Amino acid sequence: MKNLIPYFTLGYPNNSRLCRxxxxxxxxxxxxxxxxxxxxxxxxxxxxxxxTHIVGNSNFSDSVYSRYxxxxxxxxxxxxxxxxxxDIKDRFHEFIAYLQKNRFSGIIIPDLIIDxxxxxxxxxxxxxxxxxxxxxxxxPATPDSIIKDVxxxxxxxxxYGLQPSTGIEIPYELDYTTERINALLPGREITYGFGIxxxxxxxxxxxxxxxxxxxxxxxxxxxxxxxxKGFVDYINRMRGVLDA
Amino acid sequence: MITSLNRDIMPENWYNVVPDLPEPLAPxxxxxxxxxxxxxxxxxxxxxxxxxxxxxRRYEKIPDEVMEQYxxxxxxxxxxxxxxxxxxxxxxxxxxxxxxGATATGSHKINTAIPQAYYAMKEGVNGVTTETGAGQWxxxxxxxxxxYGLPAQIFMVRISFEQKPLRKTVMNLYNGNVVPSPSxxxxxxxxxLKEHPDTPGTxxxxxxxAVEYALDHDYRYMVASVMNVSLxxxxxxxxxxxxxxxxxxxxADVLIGCVxxxxxxxxxxxxxxxxxxxxxxxxxxxxxxxxxxxxxxKYDLVDSAGVLPxxxxxxxxxxxxxxxxxxxxxxxxxxxxxxxxxxxKGRIKSDEVTESEVKDALRTFANTxxxxxxxxxxxxxxxxxxxxxxxxxESKTIVVNVSGHGMLDLSIFGEKQ
Ligand SMILES: Cc1ncc(COP(=O)(O)O)c(C=O)c1O
Numbered sequence: 001m002k003n004l005i006p007y008f009t010l011g012y013p014n015n016s017r018l019c020r021x022x023x024x025x026x027x028x029x030x031x032x033x034x035x036x037x038x039x040x041x042x043x044x045x046x047x048x049x050x051x052t053h054i055v056g057n058s059n060f061s062d063s064v065y066s067r068y069x070x071x072x073x074x075x076x077x078x079x080x081x082x083x084x085x086x087d088i089k090d091r092f093h094e095f096i097a098y099l100q101k102n103r104f105s106g107i108i109i110p111d112l113i114i115d116x117x118x119x120x121x122x123x124x125x126x127x128x129x130x131x132x133x134x135x136x137x138x139x140p141a142t143p144d145s146i147i148k149d150v151x152x153x154x155x156x157x158x159x160y161g162l163q164p165s166t167g168i169e170i171p172y173e174l175d176y177t178t179e180r181i182n183a184l185l186p187g188r189e190i191t192y193g194f195g196i197x198x199x200x201x202x203x204x205x206x207x208x209x210x211x212x213x214x215x216x217x218x219x220x221x222x223x224x225x226x227x228x229k230g231f232v233d234y235i236n237r238m239r240g241v242l243d244a
Numbered sequence: 245m246i247t248s249l250n251r252d253i254m255p256e257n258w259y260n261v262v263p264d265l266p267e268p269l270a271p272x273x274x275x276x277x278x279x280x281x282x283x284x285x286x287x288x289x290x291x292x293x294x295x296x297x298x299x300x301r302r303y304e305k306i307p308d309e310v311m312e313q314y315x316x317x318x319x320x321x322x323x324x325x326x327x328x329x330x331x332x333x334x335x336x337x338x339x340x341x342x343x344x345g346a347t348a349t350g351s352h353k354i355n356t357a358i359p360q361a362y363y364a365m366k367e368g369v370n371g372v373t374t375e376t377g378a379g380q381w382x383x384x385x386x387x388x389x390x391x392y393g394l395p396a397q398i399f400m401v402r403i404s405f406e407q408k409p410l411r412k413t414v415m416n417l418y419n420g421n422v423v424p425s426p427s428x429x430x431x432x433x434x435x436x437l438k439e440h441p442d443t444p445g446t447x448x449x450x451x452x453x454a455v456e457y458a459l460d461h462d463y464r465y466m467v468a469s470v471m472n473v474s475l476x477x478x479x480x481x482x483x484x485x486x487x488x489x490x491x492x493x494x495x496a497d498v499l500i501g502c503v504x505x506x507x508x509x510x511x512x513x514x515x516x517x518x519x520x521x522x523x524x525x526x527x528x529x530x531x532x533x534x535x536x537x538x539x540x541x542k543y544d545l546v547d548s549a550g551v552l553p554x555x556x557x558x559x560x561x562x563x564x565x566x567x568x569x570x571x572x573x574x575x576x577x578x579x580x581x582x583x584x585x586x587x588x589k590g591r592i593k594s595d596e597v598t599e600s601e602v603k604d605a606l607r608t609f610a611n612t613x614x615x616x617x618x619x620x621x622x623x624x625x626x627x628x629x630x631x632x633x634x635x636x637x638e639s640k641t642i643v644v645n646v647s648g649h650g651m652l653d654l655s656i657f658g659e660k661q
Contacts, residue, residue, distance in 0.1 A: 117267045143263050170298045
């Protein structure tokens with residue numbers, strides 16, 4: 001089964017609306033889930049997700065979500081945290097311990113190798129020691145040697161952002177992009193994210209060896225409008241497209 | 245030159261350094277909270293240009309139509325051993341210069357103007373628009389647009405417009421329409437004129453006007469420099485240089501170029517980056533625009549109005565109004581992110597030279613080699629001369645990029661001529 005990874009910023013648009021959408025999420029159709037912990041500076045996100053961080057920041061309440069973390073864990077859905085290092089670096093161990101307590105499998109840190117390049121090795125080795133997955137985050141702008149270096153420190157799946165930030169629609173060469181990452185990391189699970197919307201894109205990514213997709217910005221729109229049916233239908237349909 | 249020989253020297257692909265950088269390039273960042281200036285690029289740049297900017301293909305095939313026009317405007321450009329200059333300086337090593345002044349418009353700018361205008365034409369837009377400092381980029385844009393039958397609207401930094409009236413004549417000859425910037429053609433220009441009626445103008449203001457004009461008229465904006473794609477297109481300079489050195493059995497020990505936004509410099513030096521750290525690479529800026537020594541390495545605005553995404557680069561601040569030096573092309577407040585990263589990591593060194601050093605260097609170069617170089621290129625020549633003086637006892641092979649000729653910048657020499 002290919003990875004279908006819905007993304008949610010915790011606390012957005014408010015706790016009760018998000019809980020409602022988590023309640024109706026067809027768990028049998030997904031295998032991973034990504035939770036954004038609201039950031040003070042979501043610098044590599046586009047305007048839609050950026051806004052979810054601002055709103056989420058004022059709403060997020062730990063106690064609301066622990067029950068959901070438990071629920072997804074019991075349903076064998078692997079949970080990953082999306083956290084900016086700029087937000088967690090001063091309480092890193094505490095935060096990782098919190099995620100582990102809540103049975104998260106790993107963490108995606110979009111700013112680590114960009115803004116904290118000199119620290120990435122230490123951080124990844126530290127996570128390895130704790131038995132917590134570090135999910136490398138790459139983009140077309142990541143140099144080849146860095147992709148190889150970072151990927152060699154872990155054996156987890158790779159998160160590959162196709163666009164310069166979330167929810168952006170800049171034309172790019174899908175075939176070339178997938179070819180390049182496949183050639184650099186043969187046999188590695190590559191899950192694509194950022195700006196993925198059309199069935200066509202998903203089909204092509206899977207055809208070129210992709211192991212799954214993460215969907216974020218597109219879900220926000222349905223959550224905003226309270227379109228519960230559209231949301232459930234979309235997840236069901238994406239499962240079909242992925243496994244076609 | 246014989247065509248087949250040209251094609252032996254000219255590369256078939258552009259080279260993009262990003263996959264070979266020592267650290268990841270920080271992505272562009274939206275300038276405003278609620279809208280995506282990155283997404284807005286879809287309406288500002290030709291699609292293919294945008295695709296190249298964000299795909300980061302190490303080797304990008306140069307379309308046949310572009311190769312043909314490259315030959316028409318004088319590519320490959322010559323690589324000349326500056327024997328007279330060597331002798332004058334009493335240097336035991338060798339000095340070569342790559343002469344981009346030999347192109348039809350007199351500078352390297354045409355190397356990226358041609359593909360950008362070509363992609364805009366293929367897209368069927370109404371026209372192209374851009375800013376220009378010294379007028380070299382405006383001339384290249386006007387010619388490239390004209391070659392593909394597109395109208396060109398050019399915003400020329402006011403101080404240069406006044407200092408270099410012949411540049412306007414050149415752009416008009418190439419069918420370009422030129423106004424001094426800030427202008428009354430855009431809302432942003434009108435605002436600046438109201439607040440600072442005597443402003444000499446800046447490239448940042450010019451960019452803002454051109455981008456606004458592009459959005460309002462379904463034109464496409466032509467990127468002179470700073471954005472990675474322009475450096476990629478300029479890689480024809482460095483790739484030709486490598487090939488020419490190889491044909492001569494030479495190896496570059498030192499590469500020197502001048503930096504405005506970084507396009508001629510990146511184009512000239514980046515193709516040498518994958519070869520390792522042996523070649524010393526030096527970027528020269530104007531003493532009056534000390535971006536690498538006094539600027540901060542941070543996210544900053546590319547244009548003063550903040551319509552374009554912010555880039556992480558060395559910057560003196562987007563509202564920095566540099567002194568009105570003659571090298572208009574070096575007055576820009578920032579520098580390309582890839583170049584900034586390589587400077588920050590110490591792979592590329594920087595140097596600053598004063599206007600009087602530049603004038604002396606230009607005189608020396610004219611007297612020895614007969615070439616009247618552009619004031620911008622004069623900065624690179626000055627650094628090369630200083631390098632030779634400081635390393636008298638070495639015998640290295642120094643290659644300088646002379647990014648343009650200065651036949652329209654003679655007023656720099658004032659009365660003394
Ligand atoms: C002849 C010449 N050299 C250099 C420059 C600086 O620009 P860049 O750093 O993009 O090459 C200019 C810009 O106008 C120029 O006209």
